[in-house]
Amino acid sequence: MANQFQTSEREMYGSVSAFYLALWAHVDAFSDQSRWLRASDTPSTQERAAELSKQFETLQEMKIDHLLMSSISNEFNTTLRLADEFLERGAADVALRRQVEDWKATVQNLGLEFARLESVS
């Protein structure tokens, strides 16, 4: 029973971590910043957005605390909004570029932290 609980908790942390890192990768793909760190192809913007929606649906089907799920939902929407805005006027808007960089750091931190929780659960 304890093992089963441990496994489902680990899976939950793993899925949440993967989702946050996918949010980070979605926005990161617009910049030159970590291109040289990529060892495989990056899907197009539309493909990434579709994949994110699919991952979000999977999270909704998991038994995740509703406060955490609500936070994930907000962060998902913010990422999509910022990505759209960046595509529209990112080249000219310095403040927006800074906002996007800060947001990337935020979702990346969350992804790394949930990965750490997965590794110890």
Add this chain to the structure above:
Amino acid sequence: MAIVLPSLPAVSSDYGYTCQCWLKTQIDRICYVKPWIWFSTSFSAWSNVDSSNPCWLYLDLSRAVHQKDVGSRLIRDLKAQMLRSIGSSSLPAADAHNLKAHVTTAALAEFRSEVWRLDLNKISINRGKPLSVLKTDWRNNAQNEITKNPPQVLQSDEYLIQDLQQSGQNVEYEVIIEG
């Protein structure tokens, strides 16, 4: 007798340079059959943005490792990238979990920087293709990947090799700086 004044030779563009992280190389080789390698034909590719300049990447990563800067942006980007690679691989769940745990808890020393040099002429001979043709292919690889994701910009000295031989008898690179 008059001395012959030294004349500066042109810098060879027949080599490729890239900066890699030791741990990421190991993870990539587990997750992908042929991990992609981005490179420039000059080590100090200052005409490129910093993130596409092997010299800058080396300085940034080497400094972070030696100064034990766990909060370094590059270290965090590397971790995130490795976790993404493991997550999208077809590894069995238990192996993926163990690898992710390793990446999450790895000592900073495992992020050791390595500068690789690719002997482009040797690669051309090995593959039986003129270097000019291969360079065009590698440049196009980079361009195609970048075009898919605007507003990324192709840098003036930037190439992408998608099938670098990284093991076996015909290894196509050598590590020229470690750490």
